[in-house]
Amino acid sequence: MDVLSIKQRFGIQGHSPLLDRAIDVARQVAPTDITVLITGESGTGKESFPKIIHHLSARKHGPYIAVNCGAIPEGTIDSELFGHEKGSFTGAHDARKGYFEVVNGGTIFLDEVAELPLLTQVRLLRVLETGEFIKVGSSKVLKTDVRVVGATNVNLQEAIAKGKFREDLYYRLNTVPIHVPALRDRKEDIILLFKKFTNDFAEKYRMPPMQLSPDAEDILLNHRWTGNVRQLKNLAEQLSVIEKERLITADTLRKYLPGDVDVRLPVLFKELGDTSSGLSEREILYKLLFEMKRDINDMKKIITGILQSEHADNDLQENHAQVIERLYRDRDLPQVYKSEPNELHINRDEDHVVESFEEEPHEYVEESLFIQDKEKDLIIKALHKHNGRRKKAAKELGISERTLYRKIKEYDIES
Numbered sequence: 001m002d003v004l005s006i007k008q009r010f011g012i013q014g015h016s017p018l019l020d021r022a023i024d025v026a027r028q029v030a031p032t033d034i035t036v037l038i039t040g041e042s043g044t045g046k047e048s049f050p051k052i053i054h055h056l057s058a059r060k061h062g063p064y065i066a067v068n069c070g071a072i073p074e075g076t077i078d079s080e081l082f083g084h085e086k087g088s089f090t091g092a093h094d095a096r097k098g099y100f101e102v103v104n105g106g107t108i109f110l111d112e113v114a115e116l117p118l119l120t121q122v123r124l125l126r127v128l129e130t131g132e133f134i135k136v137g138s139s140k141v142l143k144t145d146v147r148v149v150g151a152t153n154v155n156l157q158e159a160i161a162k163g164k165f166r167e168d169l170y171y172r173l174n175t176v177p178i179h180v181p182a183l184r185d186r187k188e189d190i191i192l193l194f195k196k197f198t199n200d201f202a203e204k205y206r207m208p209p210m211q212l213s214p215d216a217e218d219i220l221l222n223h224r225w226t227g228n229v230r231q232l233k234n235l236a237e238q239l240s241v242i243e244k245e246r247l248i249t250a251d252t253l254r255k256y257l258p259g260d261v262d263v264r265l266p267v268l269f270k271e272l273g274d275t276s277s278g279l280s281e282r283e284i285l286y287k288l289l290f291e292m293k294r295d296i297n298d299m300k301k302i303i304t305g306i307l308q309s310e311h312a313d314n315d316l317q318e319n320h321a322q323v324i325e326r327l328y329r330d331r332d333l334p335q336v337y338k339s340e341p342n343e344l345h346i347n348r349d350e351d352h353v354v355e356s357f358e359e360e361p362h363e364y365v366e367e368s369l370f371i372q373d374k375e376k377d378l379i380i381k382a383l384h385k386h387n388g389r390r391k392k393a394a395k396e397l398g399i400s401e402r403t404l405y406r407k408i409k410e411y412d413i414e415s
Contacts, residue, residue: 001027001056010048013196016186022178023052029176030056035128037113037173038151040180043230049178050109050149059147062106065099070115077120079136088137100133100144113150113173114159118166124148125169148173183225183232190220193229197236208246210239215250223257302398303378376411379404383413 003023006012012023029036030053038046047066054064072080079089083098099108110116116124127133128148132141150173159165183190191212202209212220225231235256239248378397386392394404407413 003027006052006056010052012045012048013193014186014189015192016181016189018181019186019189022049022180025176025178026052027056029053029178031058033057033147035147035173035175036149036178037176038149038178038180039156040151040153041182041226041228042153043228044180044182045229046151046153046180047109047111049180050107050151053149054107054109054147057107057147059106063103064107064109065103066109066111067099068111070112074117077117078123081120082123082133082135084136085138088135092137095135098133098135100127100146101142103146104144105146107147107149110148110150112152112154114152114154114156114165118164121166121169125166125172128169128172183228184223187221190225190232191217193232194220194236197233198240201237201240205240207240210236210243211247213247213249216248216253219250219253219257299375303374305398306378306382306396372411375407376413379407379411380413383408 001009003020006023006027007014012019026036026049036050036053038049040046050066051064054060067081069077078084079092079096079098081098081100083096083101084092086092086095110124123133127144127146131143131145133144134141156165156170156174160167160170183193194212195209198210220232227234235253238256239252243252245252379393382393382396383390386396390404390408391401394401397404399407
């Protein structure tokens with residue numbers, strides 16, 4: 001059975017190469033008894049892949065069961081999975097078979113497998129390695145022939161590092177990994193899925209199907225979809241039931257989507273609110289501030305090096321002094337020096353550079369207050385000196401061409 005036939009049989013929509021790759025891996029691994037671990041964010045449709053694996057395997061006539069490990073209380077999960085004997089704990093009035101005994105000869109899908117307690121993980125590891133398990137309250141070893149497919153939206157490597165998941169179990173489960181892509185990574189499928197969902201709900205609720213305006217399509221394509229396909233389907237159902245107008249515009253969508261529409265979030269999107277990384281929000285902000293300070297100090301050293309180099313002629317120094325004088329004048333700050341261009345002094349300390357201009361008495365101005373204006377003027381000067389050749393100007397400034405391009409765009413410099 002090819003990928004297209006599998007999509008049609010299991011109701012999977014989309015043409016993304018990433019999705020096709022995941023389905024193809026499931027198709028290839030299905031005839032074997034290899035343990036499979038399915039990863040992907042919540043709402044991506046991971047539950048379809050164990051069904052594909054089971055129904056394309058030699059176990060297709062055997063039982064299949066899906067177990068949500070996160071929905072079973074920790075005190076009863078061993079009993080649910082492996083069974084218990086009568087009187088083994090309070091409330092155990094009768095003996096009970098567990099899932100691994102009931103599904104003998106079939107496939108068991110352990111959804112959210114990362115939520116298993118550590119002691120249960122030990123029991124599961126034994127089943128995977130030897131096919132043996134012991135009921136709660138029993139000493140008799142039982143055998144089972146079950147294929148296990150696990151799934152999780154948790155980064156198991158991080159869970160292992162935090163001591164929440166056994167490394168040996170991870171490698172035993174992860175014999176063949178299948179990653180289900182997030183919806184934002186398969187943008188070519190977003191409009192297709194939305195139209196499919198709205199048509200389904202139009203038929204279900206007996207109303208005309210919906211249409212999307214071009215600006216509404218842009219909103220859908222640029223949204224982050226943290227809830228993935230599940231979130232898109234919920235949105236389609238809400239619009240189908242609530243909106244009387246059948247043409248959906250961008251303004252209509254903004255009423256239903258969270259506030260991150262059309263926003264390109266920074267690298268710290270998750271980390272700032274995530275204390276599980278070991279750093280508090282305050283510590284992260286301090287870290288950012290220190291990094292910014294280091295960048296400024298590096299730029300100060302670059303500028304000082306230019307002023308001290310053989311390429312930094314008197315005109316450049318005169319321009320440097322004029323920039324500072326203009327800044328005092330434009331910003332209505334008190335002048336603390338009166339100097340001539342040849343009175344510029346560079347005082348170097350180990351980790352920082354301070355510029356001062358002589359006067360009676362000597363007073364100092366912290367260079368970092370005006371770093372951006374001086375940096376712009378120095379870039380203009382270097383470009384002018386080399387007739388707009390950016391490569392030579394970047395070498396003169398002691399920075400990379402890429403940084404120079406970024407600075408030219410940032411300061412809106414015509415070159």
